[in-house]
Amino acid sequence: MEYTKTIKLKDGRECVLRNGTRGDAEQELELFRQTHGQTDFLTSYPDEISYTVSQQAEYIEKKRNSPDEIELLAQVGDRIVGLGGLDRIGWAEKTRHRGEFGVCIDRDFWGLGIGRALTLAVIECARLAGYSQLELEAVADNGAALALYESTGFTEYGRNPRGFRSRLSGWQELVLMRIELE
């Protein structure tokens, strides 16, 4: 899927939301590793992320050419500062109406409106791609993320008390959320 939008951040700067290109692969990978070290709320640790730049470039191409999945990046100046993704949960007839949303933003750029813009962009893409439902999981202690998701229309449908096992804090409860799109 293709998507491009320019937004104004809360501090007045411009931020471009767009598909990545092969040339963004190195910076994307660096951001992915960096963000996964900045918070204990994401699914993996930086030392578990083993993609090479060329694998990341392939991934970017695959998502760009996909009719129903997307990886969006948020760029401020020449810096990639956030990523938002839409993935199909399953290809079988019974599950292909379900999409999954994920987002990560460089901590230096939190609180500026990028998370909201990426979330709304992915919801729009999911609608365009024909999904009936978009889903996500968030750590129950991640108040900022939960507030963002609730304010963009997601509702909780359950909890997984042992969803993550953190190196730092042990079990982390996950809140399961969804939004109906049609």
Ligand SMILES: CC(C)(COP(=O)(O)OP(=O)(O)OC[C@H]1O[C@@H](n2cnc3c(N)ncnc32)[C@H](O)[C@@H]1OP(=O)(O)O)[C@@H](O)C(=O)NCCC(=O)NCCS
């Ligand atoms: C959660 C995250 C995506 C929010 O992105 P962001 O760009 O900082 O959020 P925004 O500036 O767009 O704010 C959107 C909403 O989030 C909530 N929010 C953001 N920061 C908050 C904070 N410090 N405390 C409480 N709520 C907060 C608010 O509801 C806010 O709405 P408002 O602008 O009307 O106040 C970002 O903090 C992040 O990437 N965190 C690390 C990775 C992560 O947790 N990803 C989600 C995994 S489920």
